[in-house]
Each structure stands twice: as structure tokens, then as C-alpha cells.
Amino acid sequence: MIEIRNLKKSFDGRTVLHGIDATFETGKTNLIIGQSGSGKTVLMKSLVGLIQPDSGEILFDGRNLPTMTSEQISDLRKEIGMLFQGSALFDSETVLGNVLFPLMMFTDKSHEEQMERALFCLERVKLTGAEKKYPSEISGGMQKRVAIARAIALNPRYLFCDEPNSGLDPRTSIVIDELLSDITHEYGITTVINTHDMNSVLGIGENIIFIKDGYREWVGDMTQIYNTGNEALNDFVFATRLFKQVRDYVATHESRTPQR
Amino acid sequence: MGLISSLATFGRYCLFIKRVFSVPDRWAVYGRRTVTEISKLGIDSIPLVLIISVFIGAVITIQMQLNIASPLIPAYSVGLATRDIVLLEFANSILCLILAGKVGSNIASEIGTMRVTEQIDALEIMGINSANYLVLPKITAFVLFMPVLVVLSIATALVGGYLVALVTDLISVNRYVYGLQALFQEWYVWYGLIKSLFFAYIIASISSFYGYYAHGGALDVGRASTNAVVSSSVYILLFDVILTKLLLQ
Ligand SMILES: Nc1ncnc2c1ncn2[C@@H]1O[C@H](COP(=O)(O)OP(=O)(O)OP(=O)(O)O)[C@@H](O)[C@H]1O
Ligand SMILES: [Mg+2]
Numbered sequence: 071m072i073e074i075r076n077l078k079k080s081f082d083g084r085t086v087l088h089g090i091d092a093t094f095e096t097g098k099t100n101l102i103i104g105q106s107g108s109g110k111t112v113l114m115k116s117l118v119g120l121i122q123p124d125s126g127e128i129l130f131d132g133r134n135l136p137t138m139t140s141e142q143i144s145d146l147r148k149e150i151g152m153l154f155q156g157s158a159l160f161d162s163e164t165v166l167g168n169v170l171f172p173l174m175m176f177t178d179k180s181h182e183e184q185m186e187r188a189l190f191c192l193e194r195v196k197l198t199g200a201e202k203k204y205p206s207e208i209s210g211g212m213q214k215r216v217a218i219a220r221a222i223a224l225n226p227r228y229l230f231c232d233e234p235n236s237g238l239d240p241r242t243s244i245v246i247d248e249l250l251s252d253i254t255h256e257y258g259i260t261t262v263i264n265t266h267d268m269n270s271v272l273g274i275g276e277n278i279i280f281i282k283d284g285y286r287e288w289v290g291d292m293t294q295i296y297n298t299g300n301e302a303l304n305d306f307v308f309a310t311r312l313f314k315q316v317r318d319y320v321a322t323h324e325s326r327t328p329q330r
Numbered sequence: 331m332g333l334i335s336s337l338a339t340f341g342r343y344c345l346f347i348k349r350v351f352s353v354p355d356r357w358a359v360y361g362r363r364t365v366t367e368i369s370k371l372g373i374d375s376i377p378l379v380l381i382i383s384v385f386i387g388a389v390i391t392i393q394m395q396l397n398i399a400s401p402l403i404p405a406y407s408v409g410l411a412t413r414d415i416v417l418l419e420f421a422n423s424i425l426c427l428i429l430a431g432k433v434g435s436n437i438a439s440e441i442g443t444m445r446v447t448e449q450i451d452a453l454e455i456m457g458i459n460s461a462n463y464l465v466l467p468k469i470t471a472f473v474l475f476m477p478v479l480v481v482l483s484i485a486t487a488l489v490g491g492y493l494v495a496l497v498t499d500l501i502s503v504n505r506y507v508y509g510l511q512a513l514f515q516e517w518y519v520w521y522g523l524i525k526s527l528f529f530a531y532i533i534a535s536i537s538s539f540y541g542y543y544a545h546g547g548a549l550d551v552g553r554a555s556t557n558a559v560v561s562s563s564v565y566i567l568l569f570d571v572i573l574t575k576l577l578l579q
Contacts, residue, residue: 120451147457158448172456175356 071096072117072228072260077126079112086112088284089126097258099251099274101265104281105306110264111155113281114232117262118150119143130228148176151221153231157213159205159220165192166201169219176224191219195249211242215249222253229254229261235270243267247274268313271295280306296320346539349461350469363467364474371433371468371534372475376482382428383421383483387490390415395500408501409509412491417518421483423570426529429479430562434537437468438558441541442551450542465538469531476530477523484522521577528573529566536562 072094079087086109094100102110115121117128119135128135130146138146159168169188177184192198195215205213214234221229234250235243251274254261265271271278275292280303288303295307296317308314354360394408441464444450453460488510495506537558544554 118455120454144457147455150455150457152452152455154448154452156447158452160444160449160452161447175359175456175458 071131072262073127073129074117075127075129077113077116077128078124079109079116079121080124086284087116087123090281090284090286092279092286092289093277094260094262095277096260097255098261098276099254100260100262100277100279101271101275102262102279102281103265103271103275103306104287106266108281109284110266110281111232114230114262114264118147118152118230148224149227151224151226151229153214153217153221153229153234155232155236157205157210157217159213159216161205163204164201165197165203165205165208165216168205168216169223172220172223187223188219191223192216194222194253195219211238211246214238214246218246218249218253222257225257226259229259231261231263233264233266235265235267240269243269244273250274268307268310271307272316282306342543343536343539346461346542347535349459350465350535350538352459352462354462354466355458359463360467363463364471367467367471368475371436371472372479375429375432375479378428378432379425379479379483380486382425383486384490384493386420386424387412387416387487388494389490390420390487391491391494391506392498392500405501405505406509406512409491409506410512411509412506413488413510413514414518416484416487417522421480421487422522422526422529423566425480425483426526426533426566427563430529430533430537430566431559433472434533434559434562435555437534437537438541438544438555439551441465441538442544442554445542445544446547446551461542465535465542468538469534472534473527473530476526480523480526484519524577525570525573528569532565532569533562536565 074090074092077087077090078085090113092102102113104110112121116123117135123136126136130149133142133146135143135146160171163171166188169191170184173179173184173187179187189198189201192201195218197212197215197219200208200212200216205216208216218234229250231250235246238246247270250261250263253259263270263274272292272295275295278288278290278292278295279286280288280300282302288298288300290298295303298304308317391408391412394411398407398411441450444464450460450464453463491506491510492503495501495503537555540554540558540561541551544550
């Protein structure tokens with residue numbers, strides 16, 4: 071479980087995060103949603119220590135990140151996997167090399183055991199057969215999957231994903247979403263996903279935090295989102311006609327069928 | 331304002347270097363990366379070094395012959411002057427200025443691209459000291475390999491002069507070769523090699539620094555690599571003066 075308390079961050083006098091409080095639960099897909107520029111990336115980068123927050127606490131199962139020494143941060147990071155917006159694969163390494171990389175740097179296993187683990191992770195993201203290709207030779211969706219395989223190679227306790235399905239078609243997005251959701255439940259990971267894709271929100275949002283202009287505006291899950299009274303959230307999630315129709319359909323459907 | 335910002339940059343450079351020179355996480359990985367960098371930064375530069383050296387050696391010889399041809403100056407002076415110019419200045423300072431263009435821009439654009447595509451963040455997230463992991467092998471490799479490039483450059487430049495003597499009738503081969511050997515000072519070779527080590531360090535560390543702190547997109551990577559080349563060149567010239575004063579007087 072990751073808890074953040076009163077997290078603040080400003081750049082050159084402009085406040086981006088105005089004291090955010092949130093809890094990200096273990097074994098669940100935790101979503102951070104919000105408009106472009108609302109501070110999602112800044113929040114996520116603060117969570118993993120790539121950005122130094124001005125004040126506030128970030129508790130990784132009780133361990134407060136902002137007061138850690140750099141050695142403690144290095145150790146904590148061995149429990150963290152992260153998926154970057156642009157995949158961030160090492161382009162001088164093959165697909166297999168990318169997944170092997172963390173294993174090589176941080177485990178004392180024999181080469182055979184490392185290979186076995188890497189191939190298992192690639193199989194888990196359904197990429198068997200692409201091991202020898204370079205990142206530039208595979209599609210964006212495949213790159214995302216390699217990045218997931220690399221992120222889970224060391225069995226992380228915490229997984230962070232910054233817009234895992236930006237730039238992907240809806241079908242591939244769903245594949246990625248389901249993969250993240252499955253991995254989270256299978257291994258009991260604390261997963262935090264940054265997104266403004268409504269399919270993800272309504273599909274895998276078990277714990278959703280809505281950020282608006284650097285304030286935490288709303289917290290809930292994907293079922294509560296349909297009948298929220300929050301004006302800003304409604305505007306944000308049901309911005310398109312299609313999603314408005316989905317909401318109206320769900321509303322009438324629910325009122326007609328008896329609740330289970 | 332200019333002074334303060336350059337001091338700030340210098341401060342950041344020092345902090346960066348402190349992170350670069352820490353103990354590698356994995357010695358085996360460090361060793362492997364150093365070997366790769368020797369091939370990429372060093373061996374791949376050999377053709378350029380050979381081509382430039384042979385031509386400059388030839389040109390120096392021709393210029394010397396045309397400019398100091400006089401009954402009062404012994405004819406072997408051409409070989410002697412060519413040799414000393416090559417040993418003292420060309421095969422280290424000028425060579426490094428040229429390599430700053432090739433190797434410096436290569437390093438800055440590689441590391442800069444890794445920065446803007448978040449590959450450096452990905453390393454950091456894994457708990458790896460990215461400055462140490464990426465930059466130390468480059469500095470080690472280039473500093474180690476630089477003497478090889480210098481020696482190759484000296485040899486080919488002198489061969490360039492020899493070819494001029496051979497194919498033109500500006501100067502006889504015997505006199506040129508006699509000049510090469512006349513009044514030889516061994517210290518000049520060491521002086522050139524010592525300077526080149528400093529220059530190799532300057533090129534590798536400054537270019538890495540500019541690449542590492544690039545931010546934005548492809549355009550900024552280009553800018554970082556230009557800045558890396560300009561900055562390395564200026565510091566090479568500066569240290570050329572300082573080291574010459576220290577080593578030759
Ligand atoms: N390094 C920085 N320096 C100054 N301002 C920054 C920096 N990083 C982010 N900001 C500002 O913080 C605000 C929030 O940016 P952030 O990247 O977190 O938005 P986001 O919610 O992730 O948007 P998107 O969905 O488009 O990725 C923006 O207004 C941005 O200008
Ligand atoms: Mg963002």
C-alpha cells in the first residue's frame with residue numbers, strides 16, 4: 071500500500087500539486103485520472119522520486135520516501151517497476167536483452183536462471199518469438215509489452231505506469247489494460263496507472279483518483295463513476311457523446327433490472 | 331548574469347562528475363561496456379585519424395619547404411620542423427579538436443536521446459546510478475584509447491611528409507628522413523601524450539554532461555550536441571595553453 075499525505079509541488083512559483091492525499095491499495099489497479107496538464111505525471115514522478123516534492127509524505131508500506139537516504143532509495147527502487155509513456159526501452163539492446171537487463175544488474179542467479187526468468191516474463195506478455203528483435207523493429211504495442219515484461223522481471227511490489235495506452239488503438243489498449251490488471255491480481259502488486267483513456271477508467275478502475283488543477287477532486291471506483299454527483303468528474307469522464315450514451319444506458323438498464 | 335550561470339553550470343558539472351566517479355554496481359558489466367565503448371569511440375575513429383593525419387603531414391611538409399627554402403637554413407630543417415609540429419601540436423591538440431567534433435557529438439547525442447526518451451529515467455527507477463553506468467565506461471575507454479590514436483596520428487603524419495618527398499621533387503627523401511631524426515627530443519612525445527589524455531577526458535566528460543542534461547525533444551538533443559562540441563573545443567584550447575606552460579617550461 072502506498073499512502074501520500076499533503077503532497078505539494080510547485081515549479082518557479084507556479085503550484086502544480088496543492089496538497090494531494092491519496093491511498094493506493096495492494097493488489098488493486100489504482101488509477102490517477104485528470105485532464106492534460108492537471109499534474110498526473112508530476113504526481114507519479116514524485117511518487118517514485120524522479121521529482122523532489124516541496125512537502126508531504128509518500129509512504130511505501132510505512133517507509134517515507136522524502137526522508138530516505140540515497141542508498142535507501144536505491145533499495146526501494148529494486149521493488150519498483152515502472153512503465154514510461156514512451157516505453158523507454160534501451161534501443162541498443164534486443165527485446166530479450168531489455169528484459170534480461172534488470173536481472174543481470176540485480177540478481178546473482180546463473181545465466182540459465184536469468185534466461186529462464188526473462189523468457190517466462192516475455193511469455194507472460196505473449197511475446198515469445200520476438201526475443202531477437204530490436205525495439206525499433208517492433209510495433210508500439212509490442213514495445214509496451216516488452217516494457218511490462220522488463221518492469222515485472224524482478225517481481226516488483228509496486229508498479230507505476232504513465233499512460234500505458236497512449237498512442238495505441240482501442241483493441242491493443244484493452245490488451246495492455248487486461249495484462250496490467252491480471253498481473254496486479256496474480257502477484258498482488260500495488261499498481262498505479264496514470265491515464266486519460268476512458269476505456270481504462272471504466273474497464274479496470276478499482277480505485278480511481280481524479281485530479282483537477284492540482285487538487286484531488288474525487289475518489290471512488292468504476293461503478294461509482296456512473297452516478298457521481300461531481301460536476302467536474304462528469305464533464306471529464308462523459309465528455310464525448312458515446313460515453314454520455316453509455317452512462318444513460320447504464321442508468322436506465324440498472325433501474326429496470328433488479329439489483330443482484 | 332553570464333558569470334553566475336557559468337558558475338552554476340560548473341557546479342552542476344562537478345556534481346555530475348562526482349556521480350560518474352562512484353563504484354560501479356557490477357564490475358563485469360562495467361568492463362563489458364568499456365570494451366564496447368573502446369570499439370565505438372576509439373577503433374571507429376581510426377580511419378578518420380589516418381586520413382586527416384596523412385594529408386596534414388603532407389601539407390605541413392610542403393608548406394615548410396616553400397616557406398623556409400633559403401640558402402641560410404639547412405635543408406633537413408623541413409623534416410625537423412614537420413616532426414616537431416606534429417609532435418607538439420598537431421597529433422594531440424588539433425587531432426582532439428577534430429575528434430571533439432566526431433566523438434563529442436556522438437556521445438552527446440547518444441546520451442541526450444536516452445534522456446529525452448526517458449531511458450535514463452528507466453535506469454534510475456531500477457536503482458542504477460545512470461551517470462556512472464553510462465558515462466564512466468565512455469571516459470575510461472576514450473582516455474585509454476587516446477594514446478593509440480595519437481601514436482597512429484604521429485606515424486601517419488610523418489608518412490604523409492615522406493610521401494611528398496617521394497613523389498615530388500620539393501625535397502629529397504634522404505634529407506627529409508635525416509631531418510626527422512635530427513635533434514630529437516623524446517620529451518616532446520610524452521608531452522603530446524600527456525596533453526592528449528587531458529583532452530580525451532575533456533571531450534568524453536563534457537559531451538556526456540551536455541547529453542545527460544538535455545531536455546525536451548530531438549531539437550534539444552541537436553542543441554546539446556552542438557554545445558558539447560563547442561564547449562569541449564574551447565576547453566581543449568584553454569588546457570592546451572595551460573599544459574604547454576606547465577610541461578614545456
Ligand atoms: N519540470 C517542469 N518544470 C516546470 N513546469 C512543469 C514541469 N513539469 C511539469 N510542469 C507543469 O506542471 C503541469 C502539470 O504537468 P503534467 O505533466 O503533470 O500534466 P499531466 O496531467 O501529466 O498531463 P498529460 O495528460 O498531458 O500528460 C503543467 O502545467 C506543466 O507545465
Ligand atoms: Mg502526463
